[in-house]
Amino acid sequence: MCSHCGCGTDEVRIEGGELWHRHADGAVHAHEHGHSHAHSHQADGARRLQVEQDILAKNHRLAAENRALFASRALFALNFVSSPGSGKTTLLVRTIEALGRGVGVAVIEGDQQTSLDADRIRASGARAVQVNTGAGCHLDAQMVGLAAxxxxxxxxxxxxxxxxxxxxxxxxFDLGETHKVVVLSVTEGEDKPLKYPDMFRRARLLLVNKIDLLPHLEFDIERCEALAHRVNPALEILxxxxxxxxxxAAWLAWLAAGLARPIVLAQARS
Ligand SMILES: Nc1nc2c(ncn2[C@@H]2O[C@H](COP(=O)(O)OP(=O)(O)OP(=O)(O)O)[C@@H](O)[C@H]2O)c(=O)[nH]1
Ligand SMILES: [Mg+2]
Structure with a gap:
């Protein structure tokens, strides 16, 4: 259950890679079969508040575990967040292609249903694991830990x-990532940072995507960026x-600056 909107996470499926599973005692084992987990919550008042606190506390603990795992492998881990259709998968595919084989890239794909995005990522040559959240509207640290x-x-x-x-x-929901990257498409309207400030406040980088469409729209990109900075003055924007x-070119340079080992970038459009 999401602590904010109360949505259910009745069935989570993880597809791709090796089969691993975390047990209640914290041990992680390989299995030959998948699992599904059913939960139902009919909490109200204090009980509901307690459940929400428990969910976030558990997520916090598992996110710290993920962060330690990523740090132990010197991984640069980026959590891409946006409204549906802003172009996250398209961006990732093009980025993977632009980085080439000199960088080891893997992707954890989160969607309510289908493995369409993981299939697109695999076609670009990177490894991908698809997490289907069922009714759930976000990834959590446990899903990401299992997928990783x-x-x-x-x-x-x-x-x-x-x-x-x-x-x-x-x-x-902290996933243990190094940074959140929020993607906003120019088709969504420049007021989104004010309407959804939490997301823009927690992100390190804003990618304003689909700028090829600007000539066809009335999107005021300077105003959008000013509103994003009003919410989060430290937000970097590309x-x-x-x-x-x-x-x-700037996006790949930003990525290269975050990697633990230096890489040589191929030429990209600036
Ligand atoms: N014109 C234009 N279209 C884009 C761009 N990036 C993505 N698209 C299109 O936008 C649509 C959605 O792209 P996706 O990459 O599937 O978006 P997404 O954010 O991964 O979508 P969900 O995973 O469903 O949330 C597709 O039709 C893409 O071709 C862009 O830079 N310019
Ligand atoms: Mg996608």
Whole structure:
């Protein structure tokens, strides 16, 4: 259950990579079969508050475990958050292609249903694990911990986590990532940082995507960026087009600066 909107996480499925499972005692084992978990919560008042606190406390603990795991492998882990359709998967595919084979990239894909996005990532040459959250509207640290253990992390420099498309609930759930990257498409309207401030406050970087469409829209990009900075003055902002590759030189340089080991970047459109 999401502590903010009360949505249910009745059935979570993780597909791809090796099969691993965390047990109640904290042990992690490989299994030959998948699991599904049913929960029902009919909490009200104090009980509901207690459940919410327990969920967030548990998530906090598991996020710290993920962070320690990522640190032990010197992983740069980025949690991509946005509303549905802002272009996260397209951005990731183009980024993986632009980085080439010199960087070990793996992706954890979060969606309510389907493995469409993981399939797109695998087609670009990177490893991907798909997490289907069922009715859940966000990834949590437990899902990401289980999914990460299906990936050969020794070969990974850069871990992308594509969260479920939703500008609200994913803001509340730390996954153990190095940074949140919020993607906003120019088709969504420049007021989104004010309407969904939590997400913009918690992100390190804002990627304003689909700038190839600007000539066809009335989107005021300077105003959007000013509103984002009003919410989070430290937010870094880059303008990109996952379709044309515009802005990718700066985006790839930002990524390279965060990696634990130096890489040589191929030329990309500035
Ligand atoms: N014109 C234009 N279209 C884009 C760009 N990036 C993505 N798209 C299109 O936007 C649509 C949604 O892209 P996705 O990459 O699936 O978006 P997403 O954020 O991964 O979507 P969900 O996973 O469903 O939340 C697709 O039709 C893409 O081709 C861009 O830079 N410019
Ligand atoms: Mg996607």
């Amino acid at each position: 253990r299906r990936l050969a992390l020794d070969e990974v420099d850069l871990l992308f986590i594509e969260n479920v498309g939703n500008l609200v609930c994913p803001a509340a 303008r990109v087009s996952a379709r044309t590759g515009e802005g990718f």
